[in-house]
Amino acid sequence: MIEIRFHGRGGQGAWTAVQILARAAIREGMYVQSFPEFGPEREGAPIRAYARISKEPIRIHCGIYNPDIVVVLDHTLLKSVPVTSGLKENGALVLNIPEKYLEQYIDKMKGPHDIWFLDATSLAVKILGRGITNTAMLGALLKAREVIPLKTMLETTREIFLERFSEEIARKNIELIKEAYKEVKKVE
Amino acid sequence: MMLALNGDEAVAYAVKQSNVDVIAAFPITPQTIIVEKLSEYVANGELKAYYACAESEHSAISMIVGASAAGARTFTATSANGLALMHEILYIVSSLRLPVVMAIVNRALSGPINIHTDHGDSMAERDACWIQIYCEDAQEAYDTVIQAFRIGENHKVLLPVMVMLDGFLISHTTQNVDVLEDEKVSNFVKHRIPAEIEVFGKKVPLTLNPENEVPLTFGPLDLWDYYFEHKRQQEDAMEKSREVIRKVHDEYAKISGRSYGNGFIETYNMDSAEYAFICLSSTAGTVKSLIDKLISKGDDKLGLVRIRTFRPFPYEELPKALEGVKGVAVLDRSGAFGAMGGPVYNEVRSALYDSDVHPFINGYIYGLGGRDMTMEMLKSIYDDLVETVKSGKPKRKIEFVGVRE
Structure with a gap:
């Protein structure tokens, strides 16, 4: 079983990201759980969202404290939120951060896990026209750990965005995921 | 069909498939998604039922009393203080022998105010003569809501049923939920058939309907002369429900391939x-x-x-x-x-x-x-x-x- 924690701010779409991930995993015939941080959400306040993905039925019903993967949607959280807390050995930390800020935080982020980074905000502004990074970071996540095939993620994203928005928004988000998948880099 | 649904969505999906006639509800966290989904289903025509927005839980369950007495298949849902506000009417539902189905998304009672799960709300109603079934996950909540209509409406039972799921842990957690085809569920739950009662030598449906051949009164004064007998009958119905709960559980297992122990x-x-x-x-x-x-x-x-x-x-x-x-x-x-x-x-x-x-x-x-x-x-x-x-x-x-x- 793989456990994933997203860090974001209220309104950045961390909850949507884990829902897309869950539906994509079900499409792959896997078992999932995805849940938001169960509290009153406020726009801009730090929030967390979680997912479990497994080949076997998932029975456990408690919080995730030792994730295999942590995804951070907003690097301004790094100052105040202990994003590496509980991250497993050999886990992956996937950050949305402009490269120029990486040096400032890298020592704090280091541990027995690998670190991936991408300036997802700039990429999202370029492709979507808005700095919404949740789908971009799903692309980055799949590059770091192929929890499900990229193709399945793209199909699911298309399905969900067609349900909720439009053909154009679906197309742009798919492009964004592909670009993010290409551009995310591992800290060596 | 395998869907990604949270517990609340799973409950709403089951209700949508269960030939419900009347839904009356008031939204409260963490039950909210259930009633949002149901109102959506009714609004877009997927569910042909009457949906009443009540101004409180007390009113919601009171509307349900009227609808159920008139012979409708009814559903409502609530949590915590909403359930506490219904308390008075819960006893009326069971004593009128109305087979109402209600989902309880378990939430801690105030105070201090809290929106998260514990079982204090439904446990406070354990002696209200409602059948109570506690579900482990969203799949079971889906399966149990479908079973609940059959259990409560069985003429040997005629009791209301509460289906419990844990707030947030289940209600807001998306998981794999295998839903049955609409037709399969519809054939399983069918439509509510009210019981019949013999009055003045005539068999009439046990419903609140002025057009009945012999019109009936529901809930008149019942003092030391009969109140105790009616309570005794409720206990009798509760005992008889055991066999029905088991049968419905086993019958559902046959159409779904899913069972939960022996149902108890x-x-x-x-x-x-x-x-x-x-x-x-x-x-x-x-x-x-x-x-x-x-x-x-x-x-x-x-x-x-x-x-x-x-x-x-x-x-x-x-x-x-x-x-x-x-x-x-x-x-x-x-x-x-x-x-x-x-x-x-x-x-x-x-x-x-x-x-x-x-x-x-x-x-x-x-x-x-x-x-x-x-x-x-x-x-x-x-x-x-x-x-x-x-x-x-x-x-x-x-x-x-x-x-x-």
């Missing part, structure tokens, strides 16, 4: 168990995970008995399930201030008193107001239970797990 209790690894946990709802899933982990490390001595149907209480099934067990940990997710223990603890102890099965029984109260129950905490309870049995001294006091003292 579900056991896990009890064949080799020397110690057993007893609990309700989602915690049972975490207990199963702990048991699997222990087995993988060579310890197969812990088992689980999950109580699914709390009303009627499975007092005959429990001693059988616990035969040969040395120690039992009963987990209660609700307080019982000044009592000898939580409601599950007390009923389990009572059920064993006259049997030949007398293990050590420790009571643990946990998770109030949504405090997480982790595998580590469950393991510490297991250790404590083993220690109790080894020391040979029963605790006879309630332990509080995961609280700062």
Whole structure:
């Protein structure tokens, strides 16, 4: 079983990201759980969202404290939120951060896990026209750990965005995921 | 068909498929998604039912009383203080023998105000003569809502049914939910057929309908002359519901391939168990995970008995399930201030008193107001239970797990 924690701010779409991930995993015939941080959400306040993905039925019903993967949607959280807390050995930390800020935080982020980074905000502004990074970071996540095939993620994203928005928004988000998948880099 | 649904969505989906005539509800966290979804289904024509937005839970359940008395299949849902506000009417629903189905998304009662799960809300209604079924996950909530209509509406029963799911842990957690085809569910639940009653030598439907050949009055004054008999009949109906709950559960298993123990209790690894946990709802899933982990490390001595149907209480099934067990940990997710223990603890102890099965029984109260129950905490309870049995001294006091003292 793989456990994933997203860090974001209220309104950045961390909850949507884990829902897309869950539906994509079900499409792959896997078992999932995805849940938001169960509290009153406020726009801009730090929030967390979680997912479990497994080949076997998932029975456990408690919080995730030792994730295999942590995804951070907003690097301004790094100052105040202990994003590496509980991250497993050999886990992956996937950050949305402009490269120029990486040096400032890298020592704090280091541990027995690998670190991936991408300036997802700039990429999202370029492709979507808005700095919404949740789908971009799903692309980055799949590059770091192929929890499900990229193709399945793209199909699911298309399905969900067609349900909720439009053909154009679906197309742009798919492009964004592909670009993010290409551009995310591992800290060596 | 495998869908990604959270517990609330799963309940709404089941209701949509169950030929419901009238829904009346007032939104309250964490039940909200159920009623949002249902109003959406009605608005877009997917569900042909009458949806009433009530101005309070007291009004919602009162509207349901009227609709159900008129012969409609009815559904409502609530949580915590919403359920408490319905309290007065719950007893009227059951005494009028109205087969209402209500989903309770378990949430801690105020105060202090809290939106997270514990079972204090539904446990406060355990003597309201509603059948109570506690679900472990969203799949079971879906399956149980469908079963509930058949159970309550059976003419031997005619009682309301509460279907419980844990707030947030289940209500807001998306998981795989295998839904049946609409037609399969429709054929299973059919439509409500009101019972008939013989009045003045004529058989008339037991409904509040002025066009009945003999019009009936529902809920007139009932003093020392008959009130007690009516209460006795409610108890009789509760006893008769046992057979119906089992039959409906088994029949549903045939069309879905899914069953939950015998419909009353579900056991896990009890064949080799020397110690057993007893609990309700989602915690049972975490207990199963702990048991699997222990087995993988060579310890197969812990088992689980999950109580699914709390009303009627499975007092005959429990001693059988616990035969040969040395120690039992009963987990209660609700307080019982000044009592000898939580409601599950007390009923389990009572059920064993006259049997030949007398293990050590420790009571643990946990998770109030949504405090997480982790595998580590469950393991510490297991250790404590083993220690109790080894020391040979029963605790006879309630332990509080995961609280700062």
